[in-house]
Amino acid sequence: MxxxxxxxxxxxxxxxxxxxxxxxxxxxxxxxxxxxxxxxxxxxxxxxxxxxxxxxxxxxxxxxxxxxxxxxxxxxxxxxxxxxxxxxxxxxxxxxxxxxxxxxxxxxxxxxxxxxxxxxxxxTGERTGQAVPFRLENLLELDALWSDSILLRQKRDLAFLHVAYSTLLRISELARLRVRDISRAADGRIILNVNYTKTIVQTGGLIKSLSSQSSRRLSEWLSVADISAEPDAFLFCPVHRSGSATLSINRPLSTPAIESIFSQAWNTVGVSETISPNKGRYTRWTGHSARVGAAQDMAGRGYAVAQIMQEGTWKKPETLMRYIRNLQAHEGAMVDIMEKYNLNKKDK
CATH class of the missing domain: 1.10.150.130 (Tyrosine recombinase, N-terminal domain)
Known part of the structure; x- marks a missing residue:
């Protein structure tokens, strides 16, 4: 050859x-x-x-x-x-x-x-970054300040924060919600049909229910924005500087615009103490803060990890545990043993 x-x-x-x-x-x-x-x-x-x-x-x-x-x-x-x-x-x-x-x-x-x-x-001590939690008390404090506001932007921002905290959805999932995704329970509360999430991609999607207060704030926003009759409109649309809502069908609210909502909330009721930066950031609320805060509130009220994972559509327990590790640290088995031992010694 x-x-x-x-x-x-x-x-x-x-x-x-x-x-x-x-x-x-x-x-x-x-x-x-x-x-x-x-x-x-x-x-x-x-x-x-x-x-x-x-x-x-x-x-x-x-x-x-x-x-x-x-x-x-x-x-x-x-x-x-x-x-x-x-x-x-x-x-x-x-x-x-x-x-x-x-x-x-x-x-x-x-x-x-x-x-x-x-x-x-x-x-070398690298820490996993974590958003500053936006907790229920923060939401209620904002609600007291913004619920009677005549500013359309604050109406939208308050409704958005209610939905973000109540659903634990990621900001990209919140941004693509449309008016047609809304239905009502028998008592008038809002039910949201989430087509898919980062971890759940299947026909039938995911159902999220809002509380009476959150339903009321979302309904108020839809009414003043005048988009209730537009099924294809994104639920949260831009607000023009003139104070009018800009109907949006093709492009959801951008990530910077959503981050701005959390920034405005921080400027209004943000915690007073200085927060040490993690990786040069995480010194105020960001787009992930409501998701982190809601998970921590659920853990603090004794809900099981499986329940919290279901609410936040987490697939891996270790992902969730990064958010609630500081809360769970004081509830470990060894802490419980030592505290009960010391208590028994005092009683004797």
Whole structure:
């Protein structure tokens, strides 16, 4: 058998590249299989990793295990949290799998690098970030101040905070609620039909019920905004500086606009003591605060972890436990034993 010519030698390489490109095109065509947030994260990671690969003369796709190890170490050297580094590794693996390539994460080289990164993070005292909780007392204090307001924006913001706290929905899930998702119970309270969440994607969706007070605040907002007769309108729409509601059907309220609602609430009734920043942030209420606060309030009132997980659509107990760990720390079995022992000694 004769020697292959250079053209024949390079042909399999060209065919392999064409197959990868074809799979990547199919991947992009099927991007609706993933949540918008996951896709945005993937695009962000690809941009960062591609720029690093170009600047350091490394191969981006397929990525070699040694290159991925160096990339992950570079992320940690530049102050990225271990959880963020883990996300980068997972999304790079996801890209390789969908391109029909072997993910570099499967190599022991990368496994050891990740293990070292996590260990360094723990030893150096890295803390998992957590939003400042927006508690029930905060909501009720705001309700007392804003419920009689003549400002349309405050009517909307109060209704939004009631729904956010009552449902434990994520801000992206709150933003896409529409007027048609509302129905009424026999006693007049509002029932919300949530089509899907980050962790629940199934026909039938999820049902969330509001309390009488929260139902009243949402009804008041719908009335003054004059959108009750618009089934396709987003439940929470922008409020123009002139003081009128801007009917929105195609674009939900943006994340910065939602963050602004929590910021205005903080400026109105935020706690007076200084909060130590966690990872340079989390010094005031943010978009996740109502979800965290509601979970902590439920835990503080003795609701079971399974009940709280159901309300917040958490799939993993450890995710929830990060939110309520400070509350649960004083209710451990050993604390209970020691307290009861000391109490018995005093009684004798």
């Amino acid at each position: 004769g020697k292959l010519s250079p053209a024949h030698q390079i042909l399999p390489v060209i065919q392999a590249e064409e197959e990868v490109l074809a799979r990547l095109k199919e991947f992009v065509q099927d991007k609706d299989a993933f949540s918008p947030n996951t896709w945005r994260q993937l695009m962000s990671v690809m941009r960062i990793c591609h720029r690093w690969s170009t600047e350091n003369r490394r191969q981006f796709l397929p990525m070699l295990p040694a290159d991925l190890r160096d990339y992950l170490n570079w992320l940690q050297e530049n102050g990225r949290a271990s959880s963020t580094i883990g996300t980068h590794g997972s999304l790079i693996s996801m890209l390789h799998r969908n391109a029909g390539l072997t993910p570099p994460n499967t190599s022991p080289l990368v496994f050891r690098a990740v293990k070292r990164i996590n260990r360094v993070a723990v030893v």
